[in-house]
């Protein structure tokens with residue numbers, strides 16, 4: 442596509458998970474909207490979600506107050522209560538919206554079948570068997586593809602935000618994120634053409650998902666490389682609470698299983714964690730036993746593994762009726778069977794893995810970041826809903842609720858500024874870049890960062906390990922900066938640059954927080970310090 446006019450839109454949505462696709466559908470009838478996504482439309486965390494989406498639907502047993510309370514307890518003092526109320530209050534509407542878009546949730550005689558997950562005091566998780574995310578992703582993708590007003594750019598990887606400050610660089614007037622700065626568009630790599638293209642828009646919304654690939658073991662797919670956080674940080678936006686990375690306690694442990702999650706819903710339906718000796722160990726760690734929040738379960742497993750030297754613990758479903766297991770967990774059952782594990786008869790080997798980024802680009806209740814014209818929704822954003830720890834199944838809910846809010850905000854900005862406000866932006870200048878000669882340098886650096894993050898910045902931390910990780914990752918980030926303008930961009934180089942930036946943000950935030958709270962657990966600061974640390978950890982790029 443060579444005509445720059447054809448790359449000018451009112452709103453650019455970066456990412457095609459539940460957040461990005463929902464936003465695009467809200468806006469489609471109202472303005473010119475484009476979705477850029479770096480692989481296919483359904484490649485993201487959304488499509489992998491198994492458990493479901495939390496919402497208060499059974500008003501006989503459940504209430505908004507209970508859901509709010511559960512969220513606040515999980516968030517360990519750092520949730521923003523107004524945001525919790527807002528998101529929880531949007532639950533029923535979010536489910537109705539998804540159903541209207543074709544998501545077929547499981548129902549029983551009384552209405553939707555609701556399951557229960559760790560940290561929830563009631564059954565309130567609407568689901569489609571154990572493939573809820575795929576059902577949502579498929580339904581939304583189908584609607585987006587068939588909508589005449591949405592321009593879809595698959596295999597387009599956003600590289601950097603174009604801002605007024607960036608364009609003014611060299612004139613001495615360009616301070617990223619400063620007052621008066623604003624977003625004007627994005628540079629994106631057309632992966633098939635191997636060319637960077639400039640897209641301009643009045644509003645850009647980050648919906649680029651999480652950053653699980655920063656860690657060696659993760660439940661996230663390959664696209665989850667923290668691109669949105671890294672781009673926003675480079676553009677001078679405020680980034681918050683990156684130290685709070687949730688580790689899912691139960692990822693399938695098998696040499697041939699790459700990133701396969703064993704849903705928390707299994708424990709919700711009676712599954713029991715056991716160590717190799719067969720002991721159900723969770724009662725030793727928490728009175729809620731197997732239904733304790735994820736951080737507690739992940740740390741308990743970490744302790745069991747470190748103490749025993751074992752490779753995994755086990756999730757036991759064998760005491761439940763075989764027909765129940767088959768009907769409720771068909772995907773997990775089928776995947777386990779493929780690998781020779783019959784979960785009806787034998788316990789499933791599991792380990793913790795990096796799962797969900799609770800921090801991110803800081804946004805207000807209207808999805809606005811600190812940079813004018815830049816919105817953020819879904820996992821890339823830090824709205825204040827999750828605080829120091831996410832309650833299971835609240836993230837899909839947050840993404841749907843915030844997509845609607847972002848749509849309202851985008852339309853308000855457009856009404857104030859007008860569509861013509863989308864300025865022409867300069868094309869990407871490749872300068873004297875050449876072909877990258879040694880791909881192995883990129884691969885090696887990726888592996889190093891992911892292993893460092895796993896070993897030194899994982900479930901339990903110490904300041905010494907964090908500092909070690911910081912020194913080593915800074916070295917890699919320096920090397921990436923040196924290579925950046927020397928070579929034509931490749932998807933891997935772009936992701937390596939982003940992963941190194943996000944890893945450093947996680948380490949920096951973890952070093953800053955001198956206490957243990959929620960998902961951040963430090964052996965040097967084992968206590969929770971409400972006097973000094975009942976606040977977000979906010980980072981802004983130096984010089985911004």
Ligand SMILES: Cc1cc2nc3c(=O)[nH]c(=O)nc-3n(C[C@H](O)[C@H](O)[C@H](O)COP(=O)(O)OP(=O)(O)OC[C@H]3O[C@@H](n4cnc5c(N)ncnc54)[C@H](O)[C@@H]3O)c2cc1C
Nearest residue numbers: 456457458460479485486487492493599650819820834837
């Ligand atoms: C295995 C698993 C199970 C889960 N289960 C649940 C659950 O049961 N309930 C729940 O509430 N949550 C669950 N979660 C979390 C939830 O799925 C995610 O938080 C949510 O789907 C995030 O949606 P999103 O739209 O923000 O991001 P994603 O769905 O991850 O989408 C991000 C999109 O951005 C694109 N992208 C990334 N970088 C770029 C770039 N540079 N340029 C262009 N495009 C880019 C990606 O390709 C992708 O399309 C689970 C997550 C995982 C991994």
